[in-house]
Structure formats: structure tokens, C-alpha cells
Amino acid sequence: MNTDLTNLAPSPADFLASVSPAIPEFFLLALGSLVLLGGTFRQERPLWGWISFFGLVTAIALAVRPIVSVPLDGNPYNGPLVYDGLSQTLRILSFLCGAGLVLLGWEEGDSSHVAERSALVLFAAAGASLCVAANDLATLFLALELVSIPSYLTLFLARSDKNGRESTLKYFLLSIFSSAMMLFGFSYLYGITGSIRIPEILAVLAESSLSPVPEAVPAARLVGLVMVVAGLGFKVTAVPFHFYAPDVYQGTSHFGAAVLSTLPKIAGFAALARLTGLTYETNGGVFLPFESQPSYLFWILASVTMTLGNIIALWQNNLRRLFAYSGIAHAGYMLVALSVGREVGATGALAALVVYLWAYVSMTLGTFAIFIYLDKKSKHLEKVEHLNGLAKTDPIAGAILVLLLLSLIGLPLTAGFIGKLALVQCAIRRGLENAITEAHPTSELRLYVGLAVLILVNAAIGGWYYLRIMGALYFRKGKESPASNRSVAALLTGAACVVVTIAVGVLPALVTRGIGEVPSQIIKTNVLVGESQDKPVDNH
Numbered sequence: 001m002n003t004d005l006t007n008l009a010p011s012p013a014d015f016l017a018s019v020s021p022a023i024p025e026f027f028l029l030a031l032g033s034l035v036l037l038g039g040t041f042r043q044e045r046p047l048w049g050w051i052s053f054f055g056l057v058t059a060i061a062l063a064v065r066p067i068v069s070v071p072l073d074g075n076p077y078n079g080p081l082v083y084d085g086l087s088q089t090l091r092i093l094s095f096l097c098g099a100g101l102v103l104l105g106w107e108e109g110d111s112s113h114v115a116e117r118s119a120l121v122l123f124a125a126a127g128a129s130l131c132v133a134a135n136d137l138a139t140l141f142l143a144l145e146l147v148s149i150p151s152y153l154t155l156f157l158a159r160s161d162k163n164g165r166e167s168t169l170k171y172f173l174l175s176i177f178s179s180a181m182m183l184f185g186f187s188y189l190y191g192i193t194g195s196i197r198i199p200e201i202l203a204v205l206a207e208s209s210l211s212p213v214p215e216a217v218p219a220a221r222l223v224g225l226v227m228v229v230a231g232l233g234f235k236v237t238a239v240p241f242h243f244y245a246p247d248v249y250q251g252t253s254h255f256g257a258a259v260l261s262t263l264p265k266i267a268g269f270a271a272l273a274r275l276t277g278l279t280y281e282t283n284g285g286v287f288l289p290f291e292s293q294p295s296y297l298f299w300i301l302a303s304v305t306m307t308l309g310n311i312i313a314l315w316q317n318n319l320r321r322l323f324a325y326s327g328i329a330h331a332g333y334m335l336v337a338l339s340v341g342r343e344v345g346a347t348g349a350l351a352a353l354v355v356y357l358w359a360y361v362s363m364t365l366g367t368f369a370i371f372i373y374l375d376k377k378s379k380h381l382e383k384v385e386h387l388n389g390l391a392k393t394d395p396i397a398g399a400i401l402v403l404l405l406l407s408l409i410g411l412p413l414t415a416g417f418i419g420k421l422a423l424v425q426c427a428i429r430r431g432l433e434n435a436i437t438e439a440h441p442t443s444e445l446r447l448y449v450g451l452a453v454l455i456l457v458n459a460a461i462g463g464w465y466y467l468r469i470m471g472a473l474y475f476r477k478g479k480e481s482p483a484s485n486r487s488v489a490a491l492l493t494g495a496a497c498v499v500v501t502i503a504v505g506v507l508p509a510l511v512t513r514g515i516g517e518v519p520s521q522i523i524k525t526n527v528l529v530g531e532s533q534d535k536p537v538d539n540h
Contacts, residue, residue, distance in 0.1 A: 032122035039115020098125030158256035167251025182231025188224030235268030306332025359415030366497025
């Protein structure tokens with residue numbers, strides 16, 4: 001294959017045009033550096049908290065604009081970043097989540113570290129936003145590390161006792177291992193295709209799956225897929241890569257658990273959606289370049305993850321450990337979208353994933369916000385029984401927590417309900433479409449209708465431990481306690497999360513607008529699905 005080395009990189013003008021929409025992320029990185037440096041001179045808690053919060057509000061204002069900037073050559077997929085419907089909605093989610101985390105960290109722990117905590121949240125929010133827009137493997141890896149590294153440091157600052165240090169070290173070592181596995185998978189994808197651009201990789205692999213190829217290529221393709229899914233499975237706490245989560249959550253603070261529950265999962269699921277082809281369309285159809293193998297892989301991961309997370313959560317008494325398993329279960333629900341996406345198509349499966357991500361982040365962030373609000377300096381809120389009777393002493397906080405728990409269960413008019421409903425519909429639709437087109441329709445129909453039933457069964461199982469928390473709030477007696485140490489910022493964050501949860505539950509189109517829409521140009525690669533093998537191939 002003859003490759004013109006002058007065409008390996010875009011021109012400076014094309015590069016600047018492709019990264020110009022990333023001004024909000026660059027702004028957050030610069031502001032985070034300023035806050036981190038300024039914290040060494042002044043340690044006033046409100047100063048750095050307000051600066052960071054309004055910085056994220058400014059980033060949201062900069063991000064809410066039409067998708068217009070693409071490389072000058074007219075190809076929206078030629079740059080390191082692509083701003084389509086997915087990136088537009090999830091970058092706003094990342095910034096909103098960052099703003100909530102800044103408020104939660106306002107009065108968390110030692111006041112001398114408030115600048116560091118705020119700066120780390122700014123870095124992680126920028127990293128998650130860049131991850132959802134990443135268009136090549138190098139940008140994707142750097143964005144994921146921009147989420148991971150601040151997460152290590154946040155855990156270190158969140159709790160300085162023995163359990164906190166153990167939690168930080170465990171997450172740090174396992175995260176490095178997961179990054180190594182992901183890079184190993186990336187090396188296979190690059191070796192097979194000769195490109196680091198995700199659309200080109202998907203196009204080449206899709207062509208390879210339809211054409212005679214050397215015997216080693218299908219095996220290498222699967223090795224790359226498995227290694228990438230394993231690396232990203234750590235970020236989203238999919239079974240069997242979940243084992244660190246309960247111990248790490250229990251060993252850190254409520255704020256540290258809130259950080260790990262939100263931004264890494266936004267980044268991880270966005271990366272999975274990109275790398276499995278769920279977000280790219282060509283010739284009018286979605287291509288997932290591994291035939292049916294990823295669908296079955298994600299089917300297994302989704303089924304095992306949601307079931308194991310919910311069942312083990314039934315026996316948990318520590319609140320953060322319980323919500324670690326709850327997060328594992330909800331990751332299993334979201335993996336359903338990746339399993340059914342090949343047949344259902346980008347618009348349906350991707351919209352369901354986006355709705356559930358918004359639902360999960362708002363529900364989880366709001367729950368930890370109320371835990372922080374109810375947490376006493378003299379007696380930490382660690383176990384379910386520590387919530388006994390708190391709805392009577394703090395009725396507003398109790399009502400907010402109950403609404404969030406009802407959404408986690410999946411009751412109507414909440415985001416949790418509409419997210420589960422969308423995933424159930426996608427699974428059933430996948431089974432019905434395969435029943436019409438496949439040679440063995442009965443097995444496919446049973447497989448995916450069974451997955452839809454499994455979602456409903458797991459939702460019922462999860463309802464048990466959420467109801468146990470509500471029972472402790474309202475039906476058990478607790479000690480009266482003063483509210484002098486309560487964080488108003490945390491209460492406001494919880495209330496805002498309830499508003500988001502109900503808004504998404506009533507009007508899911510608020511967060512799915514533009515999903516499935518890409519800039520008007522079609523992917524310009526030299527290898528497309530169905531293109532003749534007689535034509536010369538230049539992967540670059």
C-alpha cells in the first residue's frame with residue numbers, strides 16, 4: 001500500500017477549525033489551572049467554590065450553540081473532535097454534573113483543600129466532555145486519562161485515614177491496569193486498519209467483515225474488541241470489572257463516591273458508543289463492524305451486570321457500598337443499549353442510552369448530595385440505620401431523597417422510568433426485527449425479549465433495597481439532631497437533581513434532541529461498507 005506521508009495529518013487550518021468548538025473545555029482547563037495555583041496563596045472556601053461554579057456555568061453557556069464548526073475540507077469526521085448530537089447533549093451533562101460536584105465539595109472535608117477539589121472537578125468535567133467528542137484513539141485515550149487522574153487525586157483528598165488511603169491506592173492501581181488493557185486493544189485496532197481515526201477504523205473493519213481477509217484478521221479484531229471493552233468496563237463498573245467499586249466507595253467519602261459514580265461513567269459509555277459504531281452512519285445505515293459478536297458480548301455483560309449488582313445490593317448495610325452495587329446494576333441497564341444497537345440502529349439505541357445516562361447521573365448525584373447534607377461532623381452517615389427518622393427532622397431533605405429513590409426504582413413520571421422503558425422497547429424491537437429477518441427467528445426473539453423481561457425483574461429486585469432506605473427515613477425512630485452543620489449547597493444540588501429527573505421523565509426530548517443527527521456530510525473514507533475490493537485502499 002502506497003501512502004502519501006504529507007496527508008497523514010490535517011493542515012493547521014483544518015485542525016484549528018475542528019477543535020474550535022472545544023473552547024468550553026479549554027476554558028475549564030485554564031480555569032482549573034488558575035484555581036489550583038491560586039489555592040496555594042489563598043484558601044478561602046467561598047472564593048474558589050464560586051469561581052469554579054460560575055466557570056462551569058460559563059462553559060455550559062458556551063456549549064449551548066448550533067453545531068457549525070467542521071474541518072475546512074468539509075468532512076466533519078476528519079478532525080480529532082466531532083460535535084454531533086451525542087457530544088452536544090453529553091457535554092452539557094458533563095458540565096452540569098461538574099457544577100453539582102463543585103457544590104458538593106464546597107464544605108467537604110478540610111477547608112484547606114477546597115481549591116484543589118474544585119480544580120480537579122473542572123479537569124474531570126473537561127475530560128468527560130472531550131471524551132464524548134473524541135474522534136480518534138489518541139484523543140479518546142487522553143480524554144479518559146483527564147478523567148481518571150483527577151479521580152485518583154479526588155479520592156486522596158476526600159479521606160485521609162487508613163481506609164481512604166487504601167481506597168485511593170486500589171483505584172489507582174486497577175485503573176492503570178485497565179488503561180493498559182485498553183491501549184493493548186487500541187494497538188490491535190490500529191494494526192489491523194492502519195488508522196487511529198474511529199470512523200476510518202469502523203469502516204475498514206466493516207469492509208473486512210464482509211470480504212475475504214487473511215485468517216488472522218478476524219481473531220485480531222476480536223482480541224482488540226475484548227481488550228477495549230475490558231478497559232472501558234472498568235470505567236463503567238461492568239461485571240467482572242466491577243470488583244473494585246464496593247471497597248473503593250466504602251473507603252472514600254460521599255463526595256468521592258459521587259465523583260466516581262458520575263463523570264467516569266459518562267466518559268466510559270460515550271467511548272463505548274463511539275467505538276462500537278453506535279454513533280456513526282454511512283450510506284443510510286449504521287455499521288457495527290464485528291457482525292453479531294459484540295451484540296452477544298454486550299448481552300452477556302448487561303444480563304450478568306444488572307443481576308449481580310441488584311442481588312448483592314440486597315445484603316448491603318453501608319450506604320456507599322450499597323450504592324456501589326446500585327451503580328453496577330444501572331451500568332448493566334445501560335449496556336442493553338449497546339447490545340441491541342446493531343439491529344435497532346443508532347437513533348433508537350443511542351437515544352435510550354443518552355436518556356438513561358441523564359437519569360442515572362441526576363439520580364445518583366442528587367442522592368449523594370442529600371447524604372452529604374444529612375452527614376454530621378460528629379457522626380458520619382455510614383449505614384442505613386443512620387437514616388432512621390431523618391425525614392421527620394429534615395422533611396425537605398427526606399422528600400428530595402424519596403423522589404430520587406422512586407426514580408431509581410423506575411416509577412412513572414421520573415427519568416428512571418422513561419430510561420428503563422426506552423431500553424425495554426429497544427430490546428423487544430431487536431428481537432422482533434431479528435424474528436422477521438433471521439433464519440432462526442425463535443431463538444433471537446426469545447433472547448432479546450428475555451433481556452427485556454430481565455430488566456423488569458431486576459427493577460423489581462432493586463426496588464426492595466431502595467424501599468428499605470425509605471422505610472428507615474419515615475418509619476423508624478431516630479435521634480433528634482441539630483441542623484447547624486448541614487450544607488445548604490448540597491441541599492440545593494439535591495433539589496436541582498430532582499428537577500432534572502422529573503423534567504427528563506416528562507419530556508425526554510429535552511436531552512435527545514439531535515441524537516442520530518450528524519453534520520450533513522457523509523463519512524469520507526476510502527473503505528465503506530459494500531465498496532468494491534478492486535479499488536485501492538488507503539487507510540489514511
